[in-house]
Amino acid sequence: MIPSRKLARTLTLALLTAAAATPLTAQEEHEGAEFLRRRQAWFEDQRAYPNAQVSWETIALARKALMNGAGALSSLLNASSGSWLAMGPSGFFGVGYWDSGPQLDAGRVDAIALHPTIAGTMLIASPYGGLWGTSTGGASWTPLTDNQCTLQMSTVKFDPVNPNLAYAAAAYSSGAAGCAIMRSVDGGATWVSYNGNLGFSAYNGGFIYDFYIDPATAGSTFATTMVFSFGAAGMYRSVTSGATWSHVLSYGYVTSIVGLPGKPGVLFAGLADVGTPTSSTRSGLYRSADNGATWVQMPSGTLDFSVTGRFQLAVSPAQPNSVWIIAGSRISTFQSVSKWDDGSSQLTQLAGSGIDLSSSTRTVFGSQ
Numbered sequence: 234m235i236p237s238r239k240l241a242r243t244l245t246l247a248l249l250t251a252a253a254a255t256p257l258t259a260q261e262e263h264e265g266a267e268f269l270r271r272r273q274a275w276f277e278d279q280r281a282y283p284n285a286q287v288s289w290e291t292i293a294l295a296r297k298a299l300m301n302g303a304g305a306l307s308s309l310l311n312a313s314s315g316s317w318l319a320m321g322p323s324g325f326f327g328v329g330y331w332d333s334g335p336q337l338d339a340g341r342v343d344a345i346a347l348h349p350t351i352a353g354t355m356l357i358a359s360p361y362g363g364l365w366g367t368s369t370g371g372a373s374w375t376p377l378t379d380n381q382c383t384l385q386m387s388t389v390k391f392d393p394v395n396p397n398l399a400y401a402a403a404a405y406s407s408g409a410a411g412c413a414i415m416r417s418v419d420g421g422a423t424w425v426s427y428n429g430n431l432g433f434s435a436y437n438g439g440f441i442y443d444f445y446i447d448p449a450t451a452g453s454t455f456a457t458t459m460v461f462s463f464g465a466a467g468m469y470r471s472v473t474s475g476a477t478w479s480h481v482l483s484y485g486y487v488t489s490i491v492g493l494p495g496k497p498g499v500l501f502a503g504l505a506d507v508g509t510p511t512s513s514t515r516s517g518l519y520r521s522a523d524n525g526a527t528w529v530q531m532p533s534g535t536l537d538f539s540v541t542g543r544f545q546l547a548v549s550p551a552q553p554n555s556v557w558i559i560a561g562s563r564i565s566t567f568q569s570v571s572k573w574d575d576g577s578s579q580l581t582q583l584a585g586s587g588i589d590l591s592s593s594t595r596t597v598f599g600s601q
Contacts, residue, residue: 276361343404344388348420349396356421358386360404366421378424382412388444389421394452396420400427400475402441402461413441414461414475418454430477431469440464445490447524449497460500460525462487465508470525482528484508485515489546493575495553498524501573503544507563512539518546518558518573518580534580536560536571557583 281287341360348354353370356377363384364377378384378401385404392398399417401424416427440463447458450472457474460481467482468490485504493499500521506513517538518531538544542563546556554575560568570583 343386344390346389346391346399349391349393351396354420356389356391356399356401358389358401360385360387362386364389364401364421364424377421378415381415381424382426387441390444390446391421392446392451392457393448398452398454400444400446400459402444404440413463414444416475427475429471429473429475440486442486442488443490445492445500445525447492447498458524460490462490462502467504468502468525468528481526482519486543487519488543491546491548491556493553493556494548494550496575498522499575500525501546501548501556502528503546503558503560504530505538505541505543505563507542514539516541518544518556520575531573531578532580534582536569536580536582538568541568 277287342357343360344358346356346358351368354368355366355371357365359365361384362376363379363381364386365374366377367374378386383403387402387404389399389401392400397418397420399421401415401417403413403415412426412428413431414427414429415424417424442462445460447460450456450458453474455474455476456472458470458472459475460468460470462468465484465486467480467484468487469478470481471478482502482504485506485508487502487504489503491501493501502519502521504516504519506515515530517533519528520531521528538560540563541560542565543561545559548556556573556575558569558571558573558580560571562568571580572583573580
């Protein structure tokens with residue numbers, strides 16, 4: 234019989250299991266081979282303890298037992314709207330450099346997709362935990378992709394017109410047997426690999442950072458325009474709901490793609506050209522006026538994005554001609570917050586407050 238403490242640890246680890254991954258060359262250039270090796274070793278050590286090697290069979294049995302006995306987190310249903318509580322999925326406890334103690338640590342969640350019409354229904358994507366879904370506002374969660382070719386997921390989105398359609402993308406191609414894009418036609422309950430004509434093999438790709446669905450053509454299984462970013466290879470575009478893809482931009486880590494609310498067909502992307510050894514003038518804000526078919530770099534004014542490692546963009550219907558940009562450097566430090574005005578074609582740096590970089594060494598704005 235497994236000792237109770239060991240069983241408890243094994244049960245909590247079960248939610249985060251995934252196949253071991255080999256770092257990609259593009260990622261090694263971005264984060265460093267030694268950094269990735271140590272992160273991968275940490276990931277496996279948590280699941281192997283107290284043994285030297287991971288027992289995936291034991292973890293699978295533990296996961297099954299945990300799912301059979303999991304109860305709803307009823308206290309969350311009574312939480313006030315002004316407070317924040319951990320919603321899960323619950324993970325393991327840790328207090329080290331990579332942990333989030335004293336609270337339970339369920340691993341990184343890179344994307345949340347809220348159902349556009351059903352309150353309390355959402356999907357989340359974890360780089361080492363796959364896709365999870367809830368219909369109870371987070372009180373209980375169901376793993377959705379345990380039987381798929383990868384658990385390394387980076388993004389998930391509902392179709393904004395027909396939420397029965399949902400799309401998800403893999404965080405890493407290594408070890409994923411070419412499983413890069415997945416699609417659901419039943420609101421996220423089941424998923425199938427959906428790579429179209431891309432022909433991904435097990436080790437020939439990179440991180441799919443973002444996935445854009447055009448709201449004007451959404452709702453179709455054959456005529457929706459979509460754009461996704463792929464490792465250091467720029468962006469791909471489809472006008473056939475993902476059945477076929479064309480390579481519309483061939484360089485750079487595109488870490489964020491948004492559509493401008495005030496101008497249908499106008500898209501923006503944040504591109505970090507980290508494939509170059511030192512710096513690159515190609516890094517910056519890119520604009521498309523033809524729904525992602527072609528892209529042009531925008532002037533950066535007084536801001537310097539030559540050593541930027543990651544961008545995150547945001548838009549708002551309240552200011553439909555504006556794009557907000559946060560930039561993080563290649564060495565994982567905060568760079569700037571800025572705002573693009575599409576009416577005047579100007580980028581302005583904004584004064585930022587509340588970001589304290591002196592109290593901790595954990596200022597990882599650029600790498601994740």
